[in-house]
Amino acid sequence: xxxxxxxxxxxxxxxxxxxxxxxxxxxxxxxxxxxxxxxxxxxxxxxxxxxxxxxxxxxxxxxxxxxxxxxxxxxxxxxxxxxxxxxxxxxxxxxxxxxxxxxxxxxxxxxxxxxxxxxxxxxxxxxxxxxxxxxxxxxxxxxxxxxxxxxxxxxxxxxxxxxxxxxxxxxxxxxxxxxxxxxxxxxxxxxxxxxxxxxxxxxxxxxxxxxxxxxxxxxxxxxxxxxxxxxxxxxxxxxxxxxxxxxxxxxxxxxxxxxxxxxxxxxxxxxxxxxxxxxxxxxxxxxxxxxxxxxxxxxxxxxxxxxxxxxxxxxxxxxxxxxxxxxxxxxxxxxxxxxxxxxxxxxxxxxxxxxxxxxxxxxxxxxxxxxxxxxxxxxxxxxxxxxxxxxxxxxxxxxxxxxxxxxxxxxxxxxxxxxxxxxxxxxxxxxxxxxxxxxxxxxxxxxxxxx
Amino acid sequence: xxxxxxxxxxxxxxxxxxxxxxxxxxxxxxxxxxxxxxxxxxxxxxxxxxxxxxxxxxxxxxxxxxxxxxxxxxxxxxxxxxxxxxxxxxxxxxxxxxxxxxxxxxxxxxxxxxxxxxxxxxxxxxxxxxxxxxxxxxxxxxxxxxxxxxxxxxxxxxxxxxxxxxxxxxxxxxxxxxxxxxxxxxxxxxxxxxxxxxxxxxxxxxxxxxxxxxxxxxxxxxxxxxxxxxxxxxxxxxxxxxxxxxxxxxxxxxxxxxxxxxxxxxxxxxxxxxxxxxxxxxxxxxxxxxxxxxxxxxxxxxxxxxxxxxxxxxxxxxxxxxxxxxxxxxxxxxxxxxxxxxxxxxxxxxxxxxxxxxxxxxxxxxxxxxxxxxxxxxxxxxxxxxxxxxxxxxxxxxxxxxxxxxxxxxxxxxxxxxxxxxxxxxxxxxxxxxxxxxxxxxxxxxxxxxx
Numbered sequence: 001x002x003x004x005x006x007x008x009x010x011x012x013x014x015x016x017x018x019x020x021x022x023x024x025x026x027x028x029x030x031x032x033x034x035x036x037x038x039x040x041x042x043x044x045x046x047x048x049x050x051x052x053x054x055x056x057x058x059x060x061x062x063x064x065x066x067x068x069x070x071x072x073x074x075x076x077x078x079x080x081x082x083x084x085x086x087x088x089x090x091x092x093x094x095x096x097x098x099x100x101x102x103x104x105x106x107x108x109x110x111x112x113x114x115x116x117x118x119x120x121x122x123x124x125x126x127x128x129x130x131x132x133x134x135x136x137x138x139x140x141x142x143x144x145x146x147x148x149x150x151x152x153x154x155x156x157x158x159x160x161x162x163x164x165x166x167x168x169x170x171x172x173x174x175x176x177x178x179x180x181x182x183x184x185x186x187x188x189x190x191x192x193x194x195x196x197x198x199x200x201x202x203x204x205x206x207x208x209x210x211x212x213x214x215x216x217x218x219x220x221x222x223x224x225x226x227x228x229x230x231x232x233x234x235x236x237x238x239x240x241x242x243x244x245x246x247x248x249x250x251x252x253x254x255x256x257x258x259x260x261x262x263x264x265x266x267x268x269x270x271x272x273x274x275x276x277x278x279x280x281x282x283x284x285x286x287x288x289x290x291x292x293x294x295x296x297x298x299x300x301x302x303x304x305x306x307x308x309x310x311x312x313x314x315x316x317x318x319x320x321x322x323x324x325x326x327x328x329x330x331x332x333x334x335x336x337x338x339x340x341x342x343x344x345x346x347x348x349x350x351x352x353x354x355x356x357x358x359x360x361x362x363x364x365x366x367x368x369x370x371x372x373x374x375x376x377x378x379x380x381x382x383x384x385x386x387x388x389x390x391x392x393x394x395x396x397x398x399x400x401x402x403x404x405x406x407x408x409x410x411x412x413x414x415x416x417x418x419x420x421x422x423x424x425x426x427x428x429x430x431x432x433x434x435x436x437x438x439x440x441x442x443x444x445x446x447x448x449x450x451x
Numbered sequence: 452x453x454x455x456x457x458x459x460x461x462x463x464x465x466x467x468x469x470x471x472x473x474x475x476x477x478x479x480x481x482x483x484x485x486x487x488x489x490x491x492x493x494x495x496x497x498x499x500x501x502x503x504x505x506x507x508x509x510x511x512x513x514x515x516x517x518x519x520x521x522x523x524x525x526x527x528x529x530x531x532x533x534x535x536x537x538x539x540x541x542x543x544x545x546x547x548x549x550x551x552x553x554x555x556x557x558x559x560x561x562x563x564x565x566x567x568x569x570x571x572x573x574x575x576x577x578x579x580x581x582x583x584x585x586x587x588x589x590x591x592x593x594x595x596x597x598x599x600x601x602x603x604x605x606x607x608x609x610x611x612x613x614x615x616x617x618x619x620x621x622x623x624x625x626x627x628x629x630x631x632x633x634x635x636x637x638x639x640x641x642x643x644x645x646x647x648x649x650x651x652x653x654x655x656x657x658x659x660x661x662x663x664x665x666x667x668x669x670x671x672x673x674x675x676x677x678x679x680x681x682x683x684x685x686x687x688x689x690x691x692x693x694x695x696x697x698x699x700x701x702x703x704x705x706x707x708x709x710x711x712x713x714x715x716x717x718x719x720x721x722x723x724x725x726x727x728x729x730x731x732x733x734x735x736x737x738x739x740x741x742x743x744x745x746x747x748x749x750x751x752x753x754x755x756x757x758x759x760x761x762x763x764x765x766x767x768x769x770x771x772x773x774x775x776x777x778x779x780x781x782x783x784x785x786x787x788x789x790x791x792x793x794x795x796x797x798x799x800x801x802x803x804x805x806x807x808x809x810x811x812x813x814x815x816x817x818x819x820x821x822x823x824x825x826x827x828x829x830x831x832x833x834x835x836x837x838x839x840x841x842x843x844x845x846x847x848x849x850x851x852x853x854x855x856x857x858x859x860x861x862x863x864x865x866x867x868x869x870x871x872x873x874x875x876x877x878x879x880x881x882x883x884x885x886x887x888x889x890x891x892x893x894x895x896x897x898x899x900x901x902x
Contacts, residue, residue, distance in 0.1 A: 007511075007774070008774065008775065008776065008777065009507055009508060009511040009774055009775055010775075011508070011547075011548045011549075011551040011552040011772070011775040011776065012505060012508070012548075012552070013500075013501060013504075013548070013549075013552065014501055014503050014504065014505055014536055017501030017502070017503055018501070019498075019499065019500055019501055019549070020498070020499070021498075021553060021556055021557070022496040022497070022498055022557060022563065025496070025497050025498050025499060026496065026497065028499075029497055040809045040838050041833045041836075041838050041839070042833070042838070042839075042840070043808060043809070043810035043838055043839065043840035043860075045473040045476070045477065045807050045808050045809065045858075046473070046476050046477060046480055047470075047471070047472075047473055047476050048470065048471070048476060048479075049464075049470055050464060050465055050468030050469070050470055050582055051468070051502070051568060051570070051582060052465050052468055052570075052582070053464075053465065054463060054465055055525070056460055057460060057462070057463070060458075060460040065526065066524075066526045066527065067524075067526075068524070068525065068526060069522040069523070069524060069534070070522070070523050070524065070525040071520045071521070071522065071538070072520070072521050072523055073517075073518075073519070073520060073521065073572045074506070074519065074521040074537070075516065075517045075518075075519060076517065076572065083520070083572075085465050086525070087522070096462075097462045097463075097464070098462075098464075098470070100462040101462040101463070101464065102472060105472055106472070106473060106807075107807070107854065107857045107858060109843070109844065111808075111840070112473065117502060119502070119503075121524045121527065121534075131501055131502060131503070139843075141844070144844070145843075145844075146843045146844045146845060148822070148841075148843040149843045152826075152841070152843075155830070159833075268822075268823070269822055269823060269826050271823070272822070272823035272824075272826035272827045272830065273826050273829075273830055274830045274834075321462070323458070323459065323460055324459065324460055324461075324462040325459065325462070326459065356496050356557075356558070357494060357496050357562075358491045358494070358496065359494035371599070371719075371720055371723070372719070372720060372722070372723035373723075375603075375720050375723035375724050376723045378724075379606070379723065379724055379725045382492045382493070382610075383725075385492075387491050387492050387493070387494055388492070388493075388494065389493070389494035389562070390599075390603070392560070392590075392596075392597045392599040392600045392603070393560065393592070393595070393596075393597045394597060403558065406558045407496075407558060409494075
């Protein structure tokens, strides 16, 4: 007999808005936990901003982001349909608005982390998401922020990616003031410099010839300057080497010197901060493209998956909230796009989700007259901090074992008439298949070492 | 001199989308953590669904939710402006869609928790939010779900609200089958029953006379039936009492008996599940209004703040995803609206945020020639699991102390020339003002007991 007449809508998710199965979600949450704990370990405080911002806030830069999702109320009276709001497309504009708005209520330097979803109306394609997590930290100063802050960031990146155990990685760094100082020293005009730095940033992707051509033809820079810039950008390697090579360039220009000194400060402290030589690389071609960054810049690559591009990037900026306040708020920050990274690691088998449940013990139910005994056992286990389920359905023990197996629950506690009479439980280890009798009074201490 | 000419936009948040200061956010995260850990302790697995659903999914019930926020792309070419998507307004429709969609990939009974923001286009007013967190659990069965599952839910509610330490609370429960069974037994027509139960639910708010009037006049129920129903609804108290009183009503009707037996099963197991008598109350007037619920129903009240209404509610339902699949998926679940609860507790001083930072130690910097020593100390502390900051700005020690004080950092480590020469650090306890010298080699063991 068919069920009651009703319209069935095919259950579909929206494309570009990723969702995970429970065993995948557990892994995702584990990585989020590592990121959160690492941020906290370095003294960052959590904030969360609203998912929506006023359109005037999001468009404050004057540029209109083509990808924003506006909010409207399809079922409201027509005069209430418009909301003047849109979902945030990153966490930087919201941070700027939050800091400007709460300036008097927060203390500086303001060290905050923020782990939230952001939304962008991308065309759906592989590896592009319309909804994704960003995990950001920023240190924001008032008027001034010591360059020393830049030095600590690689240590945070290092901690996170080491703890994630997703393979070898390298943190690549530079300081934009160095190539910018060179260009200024050579008399390149102010408006050409951002373009030149953007072109330079493409070096690893497009190669030196393409970049040279662009600088010469599109930007009409002098040949000598182009070769100087490319030779500077070619400097890469371990910290000490790079500093020596930069020092060889006897360029007496304040911005160049400042960049060199900031980079030196960063490099000299990495070891004390626990970042080994093998985990970082200085590469003066890196500029991160955006004019927003004004000094130190960071990128992070997985050595086994260079095609993934940078998985954690950021840098130093002069002024966070120039659109919302006349106060100068310099800062330094990084962002991890966890959704894209996670999706890639999952697809490539680097992360292998196996266990959908965090439950450690399943209390099987054999005799429904003794329910309170099963519940008491579960309550005692939970009190001892052991996540526990009681099997509630009226099924054979075999089905209960199968349930534990499918959910990855390692231990099953069993008791029937005989066991209750003796005050013992049978403990089955689902991993080995072994079963042993344990006294009720010893339950906790016998189970703890097995989980 | 004024800063560079630019347009300043007033930094405003959107109304009804709450945001917290860092010290408040820390408290919010603490409560979220308690909820998450408690859900995990009872074997629930996390899932997260996309913030947006297709309109056809959200409107699958046929009713159109007046409060939904649709998404559009204000800056896209006109043919791409519409998205056919809207933000979810609860986590129930998304759960139904997720379970129907992933039916073959998940195991049943499916125990999931979900902690996410939801959005509703409410008119802004005090205590009403347009963006808020819901913390949901559900146990979803395939075809059948044992009533025993209902019994465990109060234990989860109890654990959460006990751990939150926000005052005394009471979990109020009923089973809709009992009043519904009575009405069926008395021959009340099927279409009148949902209305009658809805009217009954208003009893604590509007009082018995108002409900009687409604039942008699608006629903035209017979006087005898109304009095029977009101007398049944008047039954409340501890578990045993209530069962005895219900048993006195010698009503031979299958639904009534089922409800009574389910309520009995629930009550008899509460003690074994660690829920004390003082924390629950059976009240047969509770029906939760919604026809969606078909059996056990739960509400939770803070004894000191009854005006807040129920802070954790839910119940048993017959069929989760009838709009998305022909499979029958009965379930039981609860939801905590944490944003509203938190906002209320904050306003009433029940939660007093004091510490914006989780940092336990601030390493003061006195001598910038010894930066690596300061960083090494911080790195060692972090390795030992102690959240640590190094003070980066070039400021006097007094300013560094003030920073620690404002951020609630309890300990400051200080070393200058003399200390470095002797291999000791000065440790200042900001809470007591005491300062003592500790040997560098004993740093970790001396600090651990103080945090």
